[in-house]
Amino acid sequence: MWKTVAKHLLSRAAEARTADPAVVQSLREKVGASKLGRSLAIRHVSAGSCNACELELRATQNLVHDLTQYGLSFTPSPRHADILLVTGVSGKNMREALLQARAAMPEPALVVAVGDCAVDGGVFKGSPAICGGAGGVLPVDLMIAGCPPSPERIVLGLLALVEANGAPARAAMPRREPR
Numbered sequence: 001m002w003k004t005v006a007k008h009l010l011s012r013a014a015e016a017r018t019a020d021p022a023v024v025q026s027l028r029e030k031v032g033a034s035k036l037g038r039s040l041a042i043r044h045v046s047a048g049s050c051n052a053c054e055l056e057l058r059a060t061q062n063l064v065h066d067l068t069q070y071g072l073s074f075t076p077s078p079r080h081a082d083i084l085l086v087t088g089v090s091g092k093n094m095r096e097a098l099l100q101a102r103a104a105m106p107e108p109a110l111v112v113a114v115g116d117c118a119v120d121g122g123v124f125k126g127s128p129a130i131c132g133g134a135g136g137v138l139p140v141d142l143m144i145a146g147c148p149p150s151p152e153r154i155v156l157g158l159l160a161l162v163e164a165n166g167a168p169a170r171a172a173m174p175r176r177e178p179r
């Protein structure tokens with residue numbers, strides 16, 4: 001199996017990942033004052049997800065997508081976090097948990113909604129049991145749609161956030177060649 005994985009990785013050219021410049025510009029206007037720098041810690045809260053978004057989120061940390069090479073890492077504590085990343089519908093019983101996680105984070109902080117459920121409730125939109133996504137509880141800075149969004153899409157969205165926060169802006173780092 002490992003031979004197959006290594007063959008697959010080595011056959012892929014080292015492509016550069018670059019965030020969409022239009023998204024970066026719009027984020028820069030939105031979060032320009034935040035200036036968190038280029039190394040961001042993420043606190044993830046699942047607020048009523050089916051777990052598929054979590055699987056894709058975990059995949060961003062594997063050796064193919066390697067989120068940490070962009071200065072992004074997950075932290076278990078909101079007190080150490082720059083980004084509150086929300087998945088799931090934001091069920092009404094998760095409202096307080098989300099508010100508490102956000103309140104525990106040092107300022108400035110950003111909120112990212114990942115997956116259609118977190119964007120607007122997704123397939124559960126209109127249900128009286130939900131707040132209608134993360135935006136129904138907190139102001140959201142970045143939405144990454146998809147059901148679930150692919151790891152590539154999540155990485156590119158977060159990369160746009162890193163680019164928007166970086167001062168001065170610079171081209172995205174090339175992907176590291178697998179050894």
Ligand code: SF4
Pocket residue numbers: 048049050051052053087088089114115116117118122123146147148149
């Ligand atoms: S967006 Fe889709 S994959 Fe993600 S939690 Fe909702 S239903 Fe599940």
